[in-house]
Every structure is written in structure tokens, then in C-alpha cells.
Amino acid sequence: MDRRQMTLMLSDKEMNLLDQLADRRGMSKTALLRQALRLYQSVTERIENGEKVFVEHPATKDKTELMVL
Amino acid sequence: MKELLRVVVLFNRTTCTFESAEVFQELDEKNLDDFERLWRPALQTRRNEFASWAEAAAASAQDSHWNWVEQAKKANASLQYETFAIECCGETQGLMLVDVTKFARVDGQRGRELVYIERIATAPWNRPKFVQTPLFKGVGRVLLGTAISLSVGLGFKGRIGLHSLPQSESWYRDEAGFTDGGYEQAKMMQYFEMNEAQAAAFIADH
Numbered sequence: 573m574d575r576r577q578m579t580l581m582l583s584d585k586e587m588n589l590l591d592q593l594a595d596r597r598g599m600s601k602t603a604l605l606r607q608a609l610r611l612y613q614s615v616t617e618r619i620e621n622g623e624k625v626f627v628e629h630p631a632t633k634d635k636t637e638l639m640v641l
Numbered sequence: 642m643k644e645l646l647r648v649v650v651l652f653n654r655t656t657c658t659f660e661s662a663e664v665f666q667e668l669d670e671k672n673l674d675d676f677e678r679l680w681r682p683a684l685q686t687r688r689n690e691f692a693s694w695a696e697a698a699a700a701s702a703q704d705s706h707w708n709w710v711e712q713a714k715k716a717n718a719s720l721q722y723e724t725f726a727i728e729c730c731g732e733t734q735g736l737m738l739v740d741v742t743k744f745a746r747v748d749g750q751r752g753r754e755l756v757y758i759e760r761i762a763t764a765p766w767n768r769p770k771f772v773q774t775p776l777f778k779g780v781g782r783v784l785l786g787t788a789i790s791l792s793v794g795l796g797f798k799g800r801i802g803l804h805s806l807p808q809s810e811s812w813y814r815d816e817a818g819f820t821d822g823g824y825e826q827a828k829m830m831q832y833f834e835m836n837e838a839q840a841a842a843f844i845a846d847h
Contacts, residue, residue, distance in 0.1 A: 573666075
């Protein structure tokens with residue numbers, strides 16, 4: 573697969589979050605960022621296709637619609 | 642762009658020999674042409690022999706309505722999907738479509754990323770219930786191994802999941818070593834999932 577390189581500048585806060593998330597998900601930072609891109613594309617396309625994406629509270633079953641602008 | 646991932650062997654049931662096969666990521670015109678020219682007419686002819694889908698499924702024509710050309714288009718347009726093909730003797734012997742944005746549901750790994758096998762199929766002439774003398778054995782195993790390798794490569798540690806047709810449930814559970822995740826009403830199919838250890842065992846055994 574062809575690869576292209578880019579340099580990503582992150583703030584301390586962003587880098588700390590990336591470290592924490594990668595640790596929690598058991599993934600490398602690169603793998604996590606790639607997966608975030610896939611998920612963001614998936615959510616964006618679903619919403620653009622008229623679908624709704626919800627987050628449901630496990631106890632109350634309250635649903636919050638996820639919006640991507 | 643279509644990329645050669647690895648070279649494997651398939652067992653030729655008619656000659657009782659192993660033959661070299663190639664596993665590719667992403668389908669190309671050759672794979673889609675094989676599907677349109679060789680797979681689809683055979684599957685549709687077989688499907689038309691039966692009144693119900695259940696009967697056709699029992700005769701291994703359960704996927705006669707699958708359109709791999711559309712699936713390939715879907716995969717090419719999105720990072721969400723990946724397609725794979727296995728070729729041997731100049732023909733496409735198996736196809737697979739996976740979704741890499743799904744999450745595990747089985748206890749012990751619930752919420753973790755996995756590779757979800759949306760569609761997996763061996764060529765009609767390799768299916769024991771489809772033809773009297775099926776040609777190649779091992780296409781499904783190779784494709785499952787490919788899904789596990791993808792999962793490892795993406796950082797998902799080998800986790801994979803799929804929904805099974807009734808006639809394949811015992812193979813996934815008893816032979817391949819998946820955890821039975823229970824019946825899913827929405828899909829009307831049984832759900833199966835493999836964790837890191839099960840994936841490692843599958844690769845070691847197959």
C-alpha cells in the first residue's frame with residue numbers, strides 16, 4: 573500500500589489525550605489516529621445519508637443525537 | 642490499488658495435491674469479471690432451482706443475491722471497508738468484505754475494536770453442497786486468517802467478528818474456535834466473535 577507522510581503538531585493537552593487513549597484502547601498512537609479517521613468518515617457519511625447517530629445512556633435509555641457539522 | 646499480501650496453498654480435492662494461491666487486498670477488474678462471468682450465473686441458476694431461500698441456502702446458494710461489484714465500489718470509496726480475494730489457477734477462488742469500524746460485543750472484550758467480516762464466500766465450484774466434486778479446500782480458512790492478520794495490523798490484536806448462516810454455525814464454533822455471541826434478532830443470525838487468544842490459536846492451528 574502506498575504511504576504518504578505528514579507531520580502533525582499537537583499541543584501538550586492533545587498529546588496527553590492521545591497517549592491516554594492509545595493506552596486505554598491498547599493501540600499505538602498511529603493506529604488510534606488511523607481508526608479515528610475511519611470512524612469520523614463513517615459517522616459523517618451516515619449523517620450525510622440522512623441516518624442519525626445516537627449515544628444512549630445505559631440506565632435511563634436517554635438518547636443524545638450525535639451531530640457532525 | 643490491488644496488493645499481493647501473501648502466497649498460500651490450497652488443497653486440490655480432485656488431484657489430492659496442494660496448489661499455490663495468492664491472497665490480495667482490494668479487488669480488481671479480474672476478480673469482478675470472474676464474479677460476473679463465473680460465480681454469478683452459477684449461483685443464480687442454483688438459486689432458481691429452489692422455491693425458498695432456506696432450501697437454496699442448504700444447497701450453498703445462500704449468497705446468490707450478493708453483488709461483489711457493488712461491494713467493491715463501496716470499499717473503494719471508504720476507509721470503513723476492505724476487500725480481499727484469493728486467486729488460484731488463474732481464477733478467483735474466494736472473496737471477503739470486512740468492516741473495520743465495528744466494536745466487540747462479547748464479554749471480556751466488549752467495546753474493543755475488531756474486524757467485522759461482513760461477507761465471505763468461496764467460489765461455487767469449491768462448495769461441497771453445490772457441486773458433486775468440489776475443487777479447492779481451505780479458502781474460508783485462508784480468508785479468516787487474512788481477517789485476523791488485518792486485525793493485528795490495525796492494532797486490534799486479532800479480534801474478529803461475524804454473523805453466520807445456520808449451516809456454518811457449528812464450524813465457526815467448534816472448528817474455528819469462535820465464541821458464540823448469541824442469536825441476533827435484527828439480523829436473524831447467530832453472532833460469533835474471536836478474541837486475541839482464539840485468533841492466535843486459529844493461526845497456529847490453520
